[in-house]
Amino acid sequence: MDETWDGVQRLRGWLDESPGQAAAGDVRVLRVLKIGEEFGEVAQALTGVLGANPRKGESHTWQDVEKELSDVIVTAMVALSTITSDAPKALDARVQQLVDRVLPSS
Numbered sequence: 001m002d003e004t005w006d007g008v009q010r011l012r013g014w015l016d017e018s019p020g021q022a023a024a025g026d027v028r029v030l031r032v033l034k035i036g037e038e039f040g041e042v043a044q045a046l047t048g049v050l051g052a053n054p055r056k057g058e059s060h061t062w063q064d065v066e067k068e069l070s071d072v073i074v075t076a077m078v079a080l081s082t083i084t085s086d087a088p089k090a091l092d093a094r095v096q097q098l099v100d101r102v103l104p105s106s
């Protein structure tokens with residue numbers, strides 16, 4: 001998992017250094033909103049897998065859905081690392097809270 005977070009930090013650094021980031025507004029807000037954009041791409045891929053758009057038919061594969069879901073996760077990780085100084089700890093704590101809430105103690 002450290003390799004994943006290292007990659008997220010590298011992506012965040014690249015974004016932070018991109019021209020126009022500061023001029024675009026509150027970077028935290030924009031990065032959270034980007035999750036919605038990525039989710040839209042998942043929805044489009046899923047619609048394509050199911051052939052639910054009669055105009056396009058079966059235009060995507062489950063691998064496309066997998067890729068787009070991964071993009072949502074990475075985008076959310078970048079957003080999380082933008083709003084907190086210890087994103088891995090925040091994510092680990094939240095996963096543990098969810099596990100504790102829904103799974104019985106053993």
